[in-house]
């Protein structure tokens with residue numbers, strides 16, 4: 001019995017190390033299928049549990065018995081662990097690491113993308129997209145262009161920068177910092193990755209704290225100024241109000257850049273890899289929203305979401321102790337045959353349920369903006385460049401939880 005457990009553990013270790021290579025990230029799905037074949041709930045070799053089925057991932061996200069790994073939980077793991085890193089401690093104060101009742105209070109204060117705000121953003125997003133596609137057209141005259149660098153990396157930072165009213169000159173630095181910062185949110189960050197994340201987090205703190213102070217001095221018509229007004233009613237102490245606003249501004253930048261860039265490139269890649277569906281979209285652009293949803297199911301930007309058990313429980317027949325972590329392999333769950341018919345087929349007509357934006361009380365507040373950017377881009381792209389094609393397969397950074405494309409070379413045929 002012991003040898004069977006050891007063998008199974010060794011298999012999971014090998015699977016995750018293959019997943020963390022560039023090759024593993026280029027196509028993690030056969031590895032996910034292997035993982036799913038081992039069960040709905042598998043022991044994680046580093047402690048905790050790995051969840052592979054759609055039903056259990058969905059159930060955990062909606063359950064009150066599963067919590068975010070908040071500041072108290074991180075402290076209980078010990079200062080010498082990754083959870084004690086300065087970047088992790090800073091993240092523990094942001095919205096997605098809070099549990100009720102604090103989570104409820106902060107989430108209400110954020111009031112993010114209601115219909116009116118989204119309507120106001122439609123024209124600027126469309127305009128930014130058109131400008132980026134102009135530069136793509138220009139570059140394509142030379143034969144090939146890196147769509148990821150020219151378009152996907154630019155649209156999210158230009159959109160959030162416009163919304164938060166940040167200076168254009170700051171965009172490249174902010175984007176570079178978010179790429180480094182994300183390591184602290186990865187599944188198994190190395191010490192050097194954590195060091196990069198710590199440095200990026202410290203620089204972002206200075207940037208956004210200065211921004212909050214500036215907007216307090218000179219309020220305008222922007223989300224940061226509005227959050228200051230809201231937090232002045234929630235906190236009698238001005239420094240605490242400023243800190244809460246800083247954390248909101250920091251987190252929307254971290255949440256909205258890399259994830260959206262990945263969605264834009266992944267959706268484009270999937271359509272170019274399925275030329276019949278691309279051609280279909282070109283004649284029927286009203287299928288664009290469905291294409292975005294299917295891309296979010298087929299290869300979501302976030303492959304893993306984690307929660308911790310609020311109390312002892314049994315999960316999929318496996319005993320779980322209070323405080324143990326469950327890693328929800330949402331990208332694997334999206335290909336669960338018990339949820340989706342022919343899950344390996346990329347199919348525009350599917351209208352799929354997915355967990356790309358999480359579920360339950362932490363459902364992504366930026367989902368309407370991410371959808372707006374992706375739909376605007378695909379619509380303009382397919383109508384303006386119906387003869388776009390892939391020049392070669394792209395490459396990916398060796399991550400596990402947060403997908404990151406490194407390039408997407410396209411050409412015209």
Ligand code: HEM
Pocket residue numbers: 095096097107160251252253255256257259260263300301302305306355356357358359361362363364365366367369370
């Ligand atoms: C395709 C793009 C995006 C994806 C895939 C994505 C994914 C996610 C996921 C999976 C979560 C939940 C994490 C958890 O349950 O622990 C989340 C939360 C969140 N996202 Fe997004 N996101 C995207 C874009 C954005 C954008 C553009 C913004 C804001 C401008 C944003 C703001 C947020 C916020 C504020 C939360 C925290 C919600 C809470 O904890 O209550 N996201 N996102």
